[in-house]
Amino acid sequence: MLSFFFAESMFNLVLNIIIILIGVAFFTLMERKILSLIQLRVGPNKPSYMGLLVPFADALKLITKENNIPQGSNKLLYLLLPLFTLMIPLNMWVLNPSNMSSLTTKSGLLFFLCLSSLGVYAIMFLGWSSNSKYSLMGAIRSVAQTISYEVTMAIIIIHHVIINMYMLKNLGVTPTNFFIIIMVMMMISMLAESNRAPFDFAEGESELVSGFNTEFSSIPFVLIFLAEYTMMFFMSLLCSLLFFSTHLYMFFFLLMVFFFIWARGTLPRFRYDQLMMMAWKSLLPLVLGSLLLITST
Known part of the structure; x- marks a missing residue:
C-alpha cells in the first residue's frame, strides 16, 4: 500500500x-x-x-548550443546551480489546490516563504560561480532587489491572513477597497520578486550585459530561463488564490499571467534607486502601518 x-x-x-x-x-x-x-x-x-x-x-x-564553461569558474556550482534554481519554483507547485496536498491547508504559506528565500542564494552563487564581474554585479543587484521586495511580500501575505482570520470573522464583511490596495502592492512585489519588467534590473542589458546569467549557455541557460518563468507562473497562482474566489482561481490566474506581459509591453524600466526607494520608503511603511493598525484594533 x-x-x-x-x-x-x-x-x-x-x-x-x-x-x-x-x-x-x-x-x-x-x-x-x-x-x-x-x-x-x-x-x-x-x-x-x-x-x-x-x-x-x-x-x-x-x-x-555549445556549453562554454568560463575559465576560473567553480565548475561544480556552475553546472549544478541552474538545476537547483529550477527546482525551487517547481517545488512550490505542490501548493496548487488541484494537487490535494496537505501543505495547501496547513503550512503552505510558510513553505512558500522558506522556498522563496532560497532563490536569493541560488542567484548569488550563480553570479559568483561564473567568475565574471558582470555576472557578480548582476547577482548583487538581484539579491538586494529580491530581499527588499521579499520582506514586503511576506508582510503583505501576513497582513492578508490576519484580515481573513480576524476582520472577516468578527465583522462578517469583506473590506473590498482595502483588499484592492493590498492586492496592487502584492502585484508590484510579484514583478520585482520575479525580476520582470519594469523591475528587470538583474538582467539590465544596457549596463550589465544580461546580468547574473551572462556566462551561461546551452542547457544551464535553459534551466535558468525556465526557473524565471515557472516562478512567474507560481506568483500568479499565489496572488489569485489569496485575493480571489477559490472556485475561479484559474481564471484569475490567467489574468495575473497577462498582467506580467502587459507590464513588460507598456511600462518603462525604473531606475534602480527608484526601485529601492519604493520598496523601503513607500510599500513597506504603508503595509507595516496598516498591519499595526489592524492588530491594535
Missing part, C-alpha cells in the same frame, strides 16, 4: 512538472504574440500554424 501511494505521488509530481514546463514553453509564444500586438509589429508566425512550433524550435536551438 505504501509503495502504491509513493508511486502515485511520483507520477503526479512528474505529470505536474511536464504540464508546467509545456505551459512555460507556450507562454513564451503567447508573450511574444501579445508584445507584438502592443508594439504594432508582426510576431512569430512562420513555423507551423501561427508559429506554434516556435517554442520547440527555440528549445532545440538552445539545447544544441
Whole structure:
C-alpha cells in the first residue's frame, strides 16, 4: 500500500512538472504574440500554424548550443546551480489546490516563504560561480532587489491572513477597497520578486550585459530561463488564490499571467534607486502601518 501511494505521488509530481514546463514553453509564444500586438509589429508566425512550433524550435536551438564553461569558474556550482534554481519554483507547485496536498491547508504559506528565500542564494552563487564581474554585479543587484521586495511580500501575505482570520470573522464583511490596495502592492512585489519588467534590473542589458546569467549557455541557460518563468507562473497562482474566489482561481490566474506581459509591453524600466526607494520608503511603511493598525484594533 505504501509503495502504491509513493508511486502515485511520483507520477503526479512528474505529470505536474511536464504540464508546467509545456505551459512555460507556450507562454513564451503567447508573450511574444501579445508584445507584438502592443508594439504594432508582426510576431512569430512562420513555423507551423501561427508559429506554434516556435517554442520547440527555440528549445532545440538552445539545447544544441555549445556549453562554454568560463575559465576560473567553480565548475561544480556552475553546472549544478541552474538545476537547483529550477527546482525551487517547481517545488512550490505542490501548493496548487488541484494537487490535494496537505501543505495547501496547513503550512503552505510558510513553505512558500522558506522556498522563496532560497532563490536569493541560488542567484548569488550563480553570479559568483561564473567568475565574471558582470555576472557578480548582476547577482548583487538581484539579491538586494529580491530581499527588499521579499520582506514586503511576506508582510503583505501576513497582513492578508490576519484580515481573513480576524476582520472577516468578527465583522462578517469583506473590506473590498482595502483588499484592492493590498492586492496592487502584492502585484508590484510579484514583478520585482520575479525580476520582470519594469523591475528587470538583474538582467539590465544596457549596463550589465544580461546580468547574473551572462556566462551561461546551452542547457544551464535553459534551466535558468525556465526557473524565471515557472516562478512567474507560481506568483500568479499565489496572488489569485489569496485575493480571489477559490472556485475561479484559474481564471484569475490567467489574468495575473497577462498582467506580467502587459507590464513588460507598456511600462518603462525604473531606475534602480527608484526601485529601492519604493520598496523601503513607500510599500513597506504603508503595509507595516496598516498591519499595526489592524492588530491594535
